[in-house]
Amino acid sequence: METVVAAVTPYVDFGNTAWMLMCAALVLLMTAPGLGLFYGGLVKRKNILSILMQSMVTLALVSVIWVTVGYSLAFGPGHGALAGFIGGLDWAFLKNVGMDVSPYYISQANARIPHLVFMIFQCMFAVITPALIIGAFAERMKFSAFVLFTIAWSLLVYAPIAHMVWSADGWLFKLGALDFAGGTVVHVNAGIAALVVAIMIGRRKDSKIAPPHNLVFTMVGAALLWFGWFGFNAGSGLAADGLAASAFVVTHIAAAMAALAWGALDWLFHRKPTMFGVATGAVAGLVAITPAAGFVDVTGALIIGAVVSLVCYVFVVFVKGFFKYDDALDAFGVHGIGGIWGAIATGLFATPVIQSAYKGFFFGNPDQLKVQLIAVGFTIVYSFILTAVIYKVVDLVIGMRVSEKEEAIGLDVSQHNERAYTLLE
Amino acid sequence: MMKYIIAIIQPHRLEEVKQALYDAEVNLMTVSEVLGHGRQMGIAEYYRGNKESGNLLRKIKLEIAVNDAFVEATVKAIVSGAQTGEVGDGKIFVLDLEATIRIRTGEKGSKAIG
Numbered sequence: 001m002e003t004v005v006a007a008v009t010p011y012v013d014f015g016n017t018a019w020m021l022m023c024a025a026l027v028l029l030m031t032a033p034g035l036g037l038f039y040g041g042l043v044k045r046k047n048i049l050s051i052l053m054q055s056m057v058t059l060a061l062v063s064v065i066w067v068t069v070g071y072s073l074a075f076g077p078g079h080g081a082l083a084g085f086i087g088g089l090d091w092a093f094l095k096n097v098g099m100d101v102s103p104y105y106i107s108q109a110n111a112r113i114p115h116l117v118f119m120i121f122q123c124m125f126a127v128i129t130p131a132l133i134i135g136a137f138a139e140r141m142k143f144s145a146f147v148l149f150t151i152a153w154s155l156l157v158y159a160p161i162a163h164m165v166w167s168a169d170g171w172l173f174k175l176g177a178l179d180f181a182g183g184t185v186v187h188v189n190a191g192i193a194a195l196v197v198a199i200m201i202g203r204r205k206d207s208k209i210a211p212p213h214n215l216v217f218t219m220v221g222a223a224l225l226w227f228g229w230f231g232f233n234a235g236s237g238l239a240a241d242g243l244a245a246s247a248f249v250v251t252h253i254a255a256a257m258a259a260l261a262w263g264a265l266d267w268l269f270h271r272k273p274t275m276f277g278v279a280t281g282a283v284a285g286l287v288a289i290t291p292a293a294g295f296v297d298v299t300g301a302l303i304i305g306a307v308v309s310l311v312c313y314v315f316v317v318f319v320k321g322f323f324k325y326d327d328a329l330d331a332f333g334v335h336g337i338g339g340i341w342g343a344i345a346t347g348l349f350a351t352p353v354i355q356s357a358y359k360g361f362f363f364g365n366p367d368q369l370k371v372q373l374i375a376v377g378f379t380i381v382y383s384f385i386l387t388a389v390i391y392k393v394v395d396l397v398i399g400m401r402v403s404e405k406e407e408a409i410g411l412d413v414s415q416h417n418e419r420a421y422t423l424l425e
Numbered sequence: 426m427m428k429y430i431i432a433i434i435q436p437h438r439l440e441e442v443k444q445a446l447y448d449a450e451v452n453l454m455t456v457s458e459v460l461g462h463g464r465q466m467g468i469a470e471y472y473r474g475n476k477e478s479g480n481l482l483r484k485i486k487l488e489i490a491v492n493d494a495f496v497e498a499t500v501k502a503i504v505s506g507a508q509t510g511e512v513g514d515g516k517i518f519v520l521d522l523e524a525t526i527r528i529r530t531g532e533k534g535s536k537a538i539g
Contacts, residue, residue, distance in 0.1 A: 206440055408440075410437075418471065
């Protein structure tokens with residue numbers, strides 16, 4: 001009789017698995033309600049449901065896309081000449097993505113988490129990235145156009161960039177580009193798309209400064225983003241270990257520093273520090289520390305946080321006003337610019353004290369800065385061109401923008417037949 | 426002599442009406458959000474598939490106190506800003522105004538109005 005021997009599979013690590021499932025849930029919280037409330041508070045009250053709707057629908061829509069083909073395109077094994085740019089369809093419908101430890105990790109082979117855990121953690125990143133773009137076209141995009149745009153953007157922009165930067169096959173990954181939790185893949189990528197869409201869709205009809213309709217929502221949203229970001233960054237090492245602790249701490253400190261810096265800039269340039277400014281600064285700090293979270297120490301985090309508020313402030317307050325593009329809620333100004341700074345800062349401040357293999361410019365490795373610039377530059381060009389093409393096609397097929405009357409009535413009633421607030425019962 | 430002008434308009438025409446009034450050099454107004462019942466049907470709102478049953482629509486009420494010389498220009502400005510030609514554009518009411526007192530200075534009548 002022949003003895004049947006079960007194939008030896010690496011043992012799943014309980015602690016890391018528990019931590020990573022929680023992290024996935026934390027990142028979900030960033031999109032809905034975090035980002036929804038952060039953005040929703042900033043629009044006119046006739047448009048808040050449209051923002052919350054776009055956040056919720058992005059969450060649901062991209063999740064479905066992710067398990068069908070998105071995950072496979074982003075992280076699946078690539079084939080032939082395309083291997084460095086996009087994955088194949090081997091893992092479509094999560095074929096072979098199961099409860100066992102995956103042989104195929106982007107980092108931390110020792111983490112030993114089930115492949116499904118990695119897939120669902122990454123799903124939440126795929127969700128929040130297109131959701132960030134909502135801030136650029138707020139208050140004027142047709143809902144049907146938004147749905148088509150989001151599907152196309154997820155498949156044609158997010159999946160390939162994630163593959164190039166994070167997959168073991170990706171050419172930017174092989175080049176040595178450092179992006180711990182998504183500075184390039186998430187923030188630069190979405191930020192550039194936001195700029196393109198803001199320019200192509202045009203200014204809001206009534207784009208003179210209207211006060212945000214509820215900054216309380218904005219603060220709650222910013223705080224939920226901050227909370228969820230611990231999952232985003234500290235989870236990106238894929239293990240509950242010392243590196244996660246380090247990423248957690250620098251994430252927190254960069255956000256805190258940037259919040260203070262933005263408040264100080266408000267004080268300096270506009271005479272009073274504002275709650276909105278401090279909330280914006282916190283988000284900018286979180287964006288900037290994202291690519292660096294696993295590579296820099298607290299000193300790096302303090303510098304990254306202080307500088308990101310300065311650069312974003314310049315773009316949001318001065319550059320946007322000068323060029324007159326209507327990036328309604330500053331998706332480009334905060335995520336695009338903050339992401340670019342973060343990716344560059346990673347090349348500057350990565351210190352071998354955190355991960356001995358990774359050193360930046362200030363620790364004797366000027367080449368890292370070059371690689372970071374290549375990754376950022378490529379992402380900017382790729383996202384810019386593809387987003388413009390997708391926009392143009394969707395615009396030709398169904399039209400991107402609502403009519404002037406629908407815009408004046410507000411998207412809540414004109415796109416969804418409902419409103420957030422009653423006047424009398 | 427003074428008039429008190431009350432206009433009920435569509436909320437989404439407010440910006441145009443304000444601009445038309447500024448162009449006519451009428452800069453003082455009181456604006457409130459109100460509910461009203463005219464002839465027009467609004468966009469039906471649905472909540473979990475149930476059509477809302479209320480029939481009061483949102484409107485904007487403008488109140489403007491002017492000297493007689495400004496009445497025509499004011500009315501014209503409101504009409505030009507608010508008119509779309511559809512049912513529901515609203516109405517303007519012009520009332521005689523007995524007295525105006527500026528609280529800060531105690532001035533009365535025409536001097537207090539502008």
